[in-house]
Amino acid sequence: MALIEYRDALNQAFAEEMERDPNVVLMGEEVAEYDGAYKVTRGLWQRFGSKRVMDTPISEAGFIGMGIGASMLGIRPVMELMFWSFAAVAWDQIINNAAQVRYMSGGLINCPIVIRGPANGGTNVGATHSHNHENFLANIPGLKVVCPATAYDAKGLMKSAIRDNDPVMFMENTLLYGEKGEVPEAEYLIPLGKADVKREGTDISLIAHGRAALTALKAAELLAAEHNINAEVVDLRSIRPLDEEAILASVRKTHRAVYIEENKPFCGVGAQIASMLQEKAFDDLDAPVLRISSMDAPAIYSPELEKKQLPRPLDIVEKVLSIC
Amino acid sequence: MASAAKAKQLDFAKTPINSKLSAQQKVRLLTEMVRIRRFETESLRQYQAKKMGGFLHLYNGQESVAVGCVSLMGDDDHVITAYRDHGHALAVGMTMNECMAELFGKVTGCSKGKGGSMHFFAPDKNYWGGHGIVAGQTPLGLGLAYALKYKGVKGAAMCFMGDGAVNQGCFYESLNMAALFEIPVVYIIENNGYSMGTSLARSSSFKSCLAERAEGFNIAWAQCNGTDIYEVRANVQTAIERAHNESKPTVLEIATYRYYGHSVADAKHTGGYRQKEEIEHYKQNHDPIQVFKRRLIEEGTLTEEKYEQLDEAAKAEAAAAAQFADESPIPSEESITQDVYFEVDRQTEAGRTGKHFFNS
Ligand SMILES: Cc1ncc(C[n+]2csc(CCOP(=O)(O)OP(=O)(O)O)c2C)c(N)n1
Ligand SMILES: [Mg+2]
Numbered sequence: 199m200a201l202i203e204y205r206d207a208l209n210q211a212f213a214e215e216m217e218r219d220p221n222v223v224l225m226g227e228e229v230a231e232y233d234g235a236y237k238v239t240r241g242l243w244q245r246f247g248s249k250r251v252m253d254t255p256i257s258e259a260g261f262i263g264m265g266i267g268a269s270m271l272g273i274r275p276v277m278e279l280m281f282w283s284f285a286a287v288a289w290d291q292i293i294n295n296a297a298q299v300r301y302m303s304g305g306l307i308n309c310p311i312v313i314r315g316p317a318n319g320g321t322n323v324g325a326t327h328s329h330n331h332e333n334f335l336a337n338i339p340g341l342k343v344v345c346p347a348t349a350y351d352a353k354g355l356m357k358s359a360i361r362d363n364d365p366v367m368f369m370e371n372t373l374l375y376g377e378k379g380e381v382p383e384a385e386y387l388i389p390l391g392k393a394d395v396k397r398e399g400t401d402i403s404l405i406a407h408g409r410a411a412l413t414a415l416k417a418a419e420l421l422a423a424e425h426n427i428n429a430e431v432v433d434l435r436s437i438r439p440l441d442e443e444a445i446l447a448s449v450r451k452t453h454r455a456v457y458i459e460e461n462k463p464f465c466g467v468g469a470q471i472a473s474m475l476q477e478k479a480f481d482d483l484d485a486p487v488l489r490i491s492s493m494d495a496p497a498i499y500s501p502e503l504e505k506k507q508l509p510r511p512l513d514i515v516e517k518v519l520s521i522c
Numbered sequence: 523m524a525s526a527a528k529a530k531q532l533d534f535a536k537t538p539i540n541s542k543l544s545a546q547q548k549v550r551l552l553t554e555m556v557r558i559r560r561f562e563t564e565s566l567r568q569y570q571a572k573k574m575g576g577f578l579h580l581y582n583g584q585e586s587v588a589v590g591c592v593s594l595m596g597d598d599d600h601v602i603t604a605y606r607d608h609g610h611a612l613a614v615g616m617t618m619n620e621c622m623a624e625l626f627g628k629v630t631g632c633s634k635g636k637g638g639s640m641h642f643f644a645p646d647k648n649y650w651g652g653h654g655i656v657a658g659q660t661p662l663g664l665g666l667a668y669a670l671k672y673k674g675v676k677g678a679a680m681c682f683m684g685d686g687a688v689n690q691g692c693f694y695e696s697l698n699m700a701a702l703f704e705i706p707v708v709y710i711i712e713n714n715g716y717s718m719g720t721s722l723a724r725s726s727s728f729k730s731c732l733a734e735r736a737e738g739f740n741i742a743w744a745q746c747n748g749t750d751i752y753e754v755r756a757n758v759q760t761a762i763e764r765a766h767n768e769s770k771p772t773v774l775e776i777a778t779y780r781y782y783g784h785s786v787a788d789a790k791h792t793g794g795y796r797q798k799e800e801i802e803h804y805k806q807n808h809d810p811i812q813v814f815k816r817r818l819i820e821e822g823t824l825t826e827e828k829y830e831q832l833d834e835a836a837k838a839e840a841a842a843a844a845q846f847a848d849e850s851p852i853p854s855e856e857s858i859t860q861d862v863y864f865e866v867d868r869q870t871e872a873g874r875t876g877k878h879f880f881n882s
Contacts, residue, residue, distance in 0.1 A: 223672070249672070255702065260661050260695025266601075267665020267679075270650060273672055291692070294655050295662060303643035303651065304634035305861030339879070362872055363864040391876015439876025470880070477882065482766050 199382055205238045205375040211356035212239065212276065215383065216246055220273060222360055223252045225265060226278030226315075235246075235280045236316065236375050258284050262313060263291035266365075267461035269311040270299065276360060282317030283329040284371055296365040297340035312359045317345075318409060318460060319497040320508050321372055328497030330461045332407070335367045336438040337465075342366045343437040345408035349379030351435055354388030358412055362390065371409050391439030395448065399430030402454040402518055405445055405471060407434040410458040410490075410509055417458075417514035425515070427522050437467055445471060446479055453484040456517050458509050463491040480482035485521035490514060534752035535817075539594070539759040549832070551593060551751055552818060555585035555811050557836045558609045561618050563839035565608070565625055569786050571847065574625045576638050581609035583781040586810030587712050588613040590754030591680055594762055595648065598670060598677030602650040602663045604684060605640030606712075606780075614647040618843035628850035629835045635853045636861060656717075657683060657690030660709065664696045667707035671769055678706045678765030680758070686717020686725055689734050697739045697773070706765030708758070709736075711775040712748075718784040719795040733775035741771050748778035748806040779804040 202210075216222045224230075224239055226247075231251040233240035243247040243251040254261040258279065265275035279285055285292060296309050319328035334341040342364055346352040352370065359366040397418050404499060411433035418429040432448045434441060449455050455475055457468030468489035475487045493507045534540060543551075557793040560582045569578045581588070595614070603610045611621055616632060624631030632642050639776035650666060653659035656799055663681025670677040687693060688711060700707050711732055715722050721794035726732060732744060736743035742764060746757045754776060781801060783791035792798045805812075818824035859881070863875030 252703075255698055257695035257696070257699065258691075259692040260664070260699055263658075263661020263692060264665040264668055264696070264699060267650075267662035268669040268672070269665070270645070270662070271600075271666055271669035271673075272666075272758070273669045290655055290658055291661060294658055295653075298650065299643075300864065301861050302633055302637035302641040303645070303861075304632065304636050304865055305645050305864075306633070306645050307650070310864075339859075348633035363868075363870075389875045390872060391878075436876060439878045440880075442877045460830075 199380040201378045202381050203375065204349040204352050204377050204379065205236060207353035207379070207381050208238050208356055208370070209240065209242065210381070212242060213245065213304050215244070215357055215360040216250060221272060221278065222330045223274050225254055225261060227254055227256055229253060229278050234278065236372060238375065239278065250512070258288040259291055262288040262413045263295060265311050266291055266296045266309055269309040269481045270307050274310045274360060276312045276314060276516050279313065279315035281327050282331050283313050283327050285313070285331060288292055292335070293338055297338045301340060308363050309365045309441060310363045312366045312368050315370060315511070316372040316375070317369035318371040318373060319492060320504060322499055322501045322504055324499045325496035332369055332437050333461050333466050336467065340365070342439065344390055344435065345369045345437060346372065346410055346435060347411040347433055349377065349381050351394065353381055354386050355390065355435060357387045358390055362413065366390070369408065373438070374409055388435070390436045391441055392435065393441035393444035394433045394435055395430060395444070396433045397429065397431040399428040400453065401428045401452055402456065402522055403430050403432055403448040403452045404456055404458060404514065405434065405448070406458040407437060407467060408460060410460050413509050413511055414458050414514060416511040417518070420511055420515050421518055425519065427518060429518065442474060445475070449475055449479050450482045453482055454521055456488045456490060456514065458490045458514055460492050460508055463489060463494050466491050488521060490517055526788060534750055534756045537752070537756040538786050539755055540752045548562065548818055551589055551815050552824070553832050553836070554589045554613055555751070555814070556833055557618070557839065558585045558588065558612050559811060560833070560836035560840045561612060561843070562608060562622065564844055565622065566782070566786060568622070568625070568844050574627065574639070576591045576627070577605070577852055578639050578786040579606040579784065580744045580780070580782040580786070581606055583809070584712060584714060584748065584778045585609055586748050586751040586754050586814070587710070587776050587778050591710060591758045594755060594758050596677070599762065600648040600650060600665060600666045600670070600677065600679040600846065601682070602654065602659050602679065603682035604659060604687065605652070605654045605657065606684070607640065607642050607652040610682065611644065611649060614644060614649040616642065616644050616647065616649065618839050619846045622843035623850050624845040626847040626850065627852060628754070628847055629853040629857070630846070630850040634857065634861070639717070657687040657693045660690070660693045660696045662686070663709070664700055664705055664707050667705045668766070670702065671706060676766050678708055678762050680708045682712055683709045684717060685713040685715065685722055686712060686720070688735070689726060697736060697741060697771070700771035701739045701741050703770045705771055706769045708761040708765055709769045709771070709773045710758070711773065712778055713775050714778050714780045716780070716784065716795065718788070719791070721795060731775050733773045736773035741773055743773040743775070745775040746777070748776040749810055749812050749813055751810055755779040779808060842848065
């Protein structure tokens with residue numbers, strides 16, 4: 199096992215998949231000669247050349263659409279959005295083209311494209327640069343949505359996303375790019391639609407996705423150390439497809455659940471999970487399913503306050519104590 | 523004026539791409555245009571008989587554009603268009619049956635009843651739709667052409683669009699990248715003078731024509747008249763050759779006209795934003811079918827009788843398609859959640875992992 203950064207885990211995934219399949223190309227703003235705004239693609243342009251790693255103009259609708267068109271003819275583009283927030287200007291291409299063309303063609307066409315980039319708040323860049331789109335996009339049948347929390351997950355999920363024959367929205371996190379994690383030397387893939395129990399526990403299920411899964415892990419340590427509560431942490435990793443079985447198995451064991459995410463609360467991923475739990479695990483529940491999300495307002499700039507807008511370990515501890 | 527127009531017409535007949543056409547090929551071009559018109563007229567009848575829902579955007583009057591352009595497609599040339607897509611679909615060889623059945627929402631439709639009028643597809647015929655969002659197909663067309671270049675194939679992607687679509691941002695993003703990356707895409711603006719009820723003059727600011735906007739991107743452009751299918755073919759041929767031989771884009775604007783309203787719902791298209799006289803003028807002087815038919819009869823390639831025959835055959839084919847569509851079954855309820863994810867449809871391991879649908 200090597201200890202590498204989340205960004206390098208992704209970088210390895212790109213390099214391996216590009217070696218494996220000549221139809222895999224990387225495109226986006228600054229991904230080639232500049233090595234990527236967050237250096238996720240560093241070194242790949244030197245290694246693979248301009249045909250495989252391509253800088254695009256600042257035209258998200260145009261280049262995302264171009265990637266979708268190319269994917270219809272069998273190219274497998276991995277498109278970087280410098281921030282997922284900028285997907286708003288490419289919304290039409292993603293939602294009306296990538297997601298619908300298979301259906302509207304009666305299954306004659308598919309789009310093996312990955313659209314990726316950071317989707318997170320917490321970096322004091324203001325509301326325009328801090329959106330979490332996973333709930334929006336998971337709402338669209340035809341799209342897949344993945345939110346890895348660790349270097350290991352990022353690499354394994356990215357490799358699967360690139361090999362997947364449907365459009366995969368891959369959401370990373372600028373706060374995680376520099377986080378190191380163990381990544382095996384040998385090749386591995388993580389299937390989309392498989393959750394990961396990141397901490398086993400017996401008293402409550404902390405279910406989360408993305409960076410919130412790491413926040414939940416920190417909260418679980420506090421709960422164990424200070425409150426004698428043994429929390430289980432279930433990281434969904436992929437929102438759609440969703441590993442409902444893993445969620446249900448955990449809640450049937452612990453009988454309590456809190457969903458944690460950095461999304462906004464209204465129709466957030468947690469809303470879907472809470473609804474599912476009351477429907478499918480009602481008799482197993484000893485308490486209402488609670489949710490923690492980022493505070494329901496645009497992302498504030500003020501560095502001190504923005505920390506409070508996102509879920510923190512103590513917010514989770516407090517919620518857990520209200521039902522444990 | 524009339525003689526000048528005639529001289530110009532003769533010129534296009536003499537361009538190599540047209541002068542080498544056999545009598546049979548010429549009649550074929552005419553037949554394709556007539557088939558489209560008869561299909562559209564039949565679909566209007568069926569719409570009025572309430573056999574279909576939604577919008578119906580008819581292509582009558584514009585037939586020379588789709589037929590002329592598609593007639594030049596080689597094995598590695600591709601087509602994508604907007605929602606006024608029946609003409610292009612028939613021109614690439616889709617059958618009237620599958621097209622009419624799609625309008626009827628039947629399982630025998632080209633998209634199994636999942637796309638409707640605006641969303642016809644036939645990737646096996648290099649036909650990539652059928653797109654309902656104005657100009658949304660323009661980056662896709664770029665991507666098709668990019669893929670051809672990436673694979674080292676000598677091909678072009680023809681991306682059709684309306685005169686209203688030129689004012690969308692993604693079109694300009696696409697033009698910039700087409701020039702920057704030297705992508706063999708041909709943007710074909712079917713300028714029928716109107717975007718819904720808005721005339722060209724009320725929608726677009728331009729110097730001499732819409733295609734001229736390409737100048738700013740350093741892209742070759744041309745503007746031509748769609749009345750004469752030879753003129754269409756001559757201009758498209760130049761663009762396709764540029765794509766094939768130089769891997770460079772072109773913007774080609776073709777003047778054309780639609781006889782019906784924007785969609786069938788646009789019943790007040792005469793006397794509202796345009797006058798009956800204008801439509802009559804086009805039908806009398808610019809109808810691409812009549813103009814070509816007259817030419818073929820004058821040169822002895824066709825007789826009035828033969829024309830009647832091919833017209834009757836097209837009418838009968840359209841009527842039979844309507845019957846086929848009518849008698850076809852509607853899609854099954856289970857099919858609502860099919861053709862959403864490739865991996866699920868194929869029951870691959872990825873398709874079997876996790877929950878993809880959330881119907882309770
Ligand atoms: C993004 C978007 N905006 C508006 C519409 C509604 N709409 C459909 S067609 C149309 C007019 C387009 O005209 P034009 O591009 O000239 O094509 P034509 O109908 O003449 O073939 C409008 C406004 C749409 N489908 N998509
Ligand atoms: Mg128009």
